[in-house]
Amino acid sequence: MTSTYVEINEIRSQVTKLRREGSTIGFVPTMGALHDGHISLVKKALEECNHCIVSIFINPKQFGPNEDFSSYPRMIRNDVDLLKKHSVQAIFIPNTSTIYPRGYSTTVSNQSNMPNVLCGQYREGHFDGVLTIVLKLLNIVAPDKAYFGKKDYQQLALIHRMAEDLNIPVEIIGGEIVRETDGLAMSSRNLRLTDEQRKIAPKIYESLQFGKRLFDEGVHNPSHLIEKVSKKLNQEAPEIQMQYIEIREQASLNPVAEKISSPSLLALAAFLGDVRLIDNIELG
Numbered sequence: 001m002t003s004t005y006v007e008i009n010e011i012r013s014q015v016t017k018l019r020r021e022g023s024t025i026g027f028v029p030t031m032g033a034l035h036d037g038h039i040s041l042v043k044k045a046l047e048e049c050n051h052c053i054v055s056i057f058i059n060p061k062q063f064g065p066n067e068d069f070s071s072y073p074r075m076i077r078n079d080v081d082l083l084k085k086h087s088v089q090a091i092f093i094p095n096t097s098t099i100y101p102r103g104y105s106t107t108v109s110n111q112s113n114m115p116n117v118l119c120g121q122y123r124e125g126h127f128d129g130v131l132t133i134v135l136k137l138l139n140i141v142a143p144d145k146a147y148f149g150k151k152d153y154q155q156l157a158l159i160h161r162m163a164e165d166l167n168i169p170v171e172i173i174g175g176e177i178v179r180e181t182d183g184l185a186m187s188s189r190n191l192r193l194t195d196e197q198r199k200i201a202p203k204i205y206e207s208l209q210f211g212k213r214l215f216d217e218g219v220h221n222p223s224h225l226i227e228k229v230s231k232k233l234n235q236e237a238p239e240i241q242m243q244y245i246e247i248r249e250q251a252s253l254n255p256v257a258e259k260i261s262s263p264s265l266l267a268l269a270a271f272l273g274d275v276r277l278i279d280n281i282e283l284g
């Protein structure tokens with residue numbers, strides 16, 4: 001039986017009870033509007049732990065003033081039904097005032113350059129907001145393992161770093177990107193695409209696959225590779241406005257100067273209309 005909780009002490013006592021019974025807990029934090037990408041993390045949690053707990057919280061602190069906080073899809077009923085079908089033990093759906101009560105004044109911030117590259121160049125303060133909410137949720141739920149998708153690769157890398165730096169007693173697990181049949185990475189934001197935009201959107205992943213093919217065929221100079229991928233995408237889908245396309249080292253997100261020699265990532269962010277989509281592919 002799936003239970004939903006809105007209060008911190010309720011979800012905490014539920015976890016304490018499960019722990020007393022000797023169960024292990026997997027945790028999947030989400031912002032709702034759930035799709036198979038989220039469910040893949042739930043399934044992984046249930047394979048590796050006795051119980052899975054999911055949180056649904058659209059975290060205002062990770063949205064910039066001109067971003068889509070107010071238009072972010074909200075569909076709690078569907079989400080709860082879907083999670084029930086997948087035997088989630090508990091769903092934590094806190095109110096904003098529960099998470100950020102009056103007087104709230106602490107932020108978790110990675111002091112390296114990691115939060116300022118890739119998406120961070122265009123989303124000031126975003127990763128402070130992400131790390132703050134993730135640490136709070138980990139403190140509230142206290143799971144054995146917490147699951148995050150590689151679609152948000154920079155987020156996953158920063159969370160790994162935070163868990164290690166702050167000695168958080170949790171294992172951080174990354175899940176593979178789940179895609180629609182036409183290759184588009186699943187995202188709650190896909191719901192905001194028009195039919196026309198939705199038809200064009202798979203070009204994003206096609207271009208990443210093209211990049212990977214070039215890499216496999218021996219194009220190991222990052223600027224050459226990026227130039228070819230951008231050119232192709234621009235020709236085939238001029239409606240897609242690239243925000244960035246970059247090659248970075250996988251764990252550190254450091255830039256790759258002349259030659260891709262360690263495991264790397266080809267990552268991009270692009271706009272289709274006012275919908276911002278991100279995607280990436282691992283190289284090497």
Ligand code: AMP
Pocket residue numbers: 029030031032036037038040041147148149150151152175176177178179185186187188
């Ligand atoms: P969100 O609700 O967008 O904050 O996402 C919650 C979690 O689901 C994050 O760890 C995401 O990286 C992960 N996620 C979102 N979309 C996908 C996807 N297409 N494949 C795998 N994981 C995903």
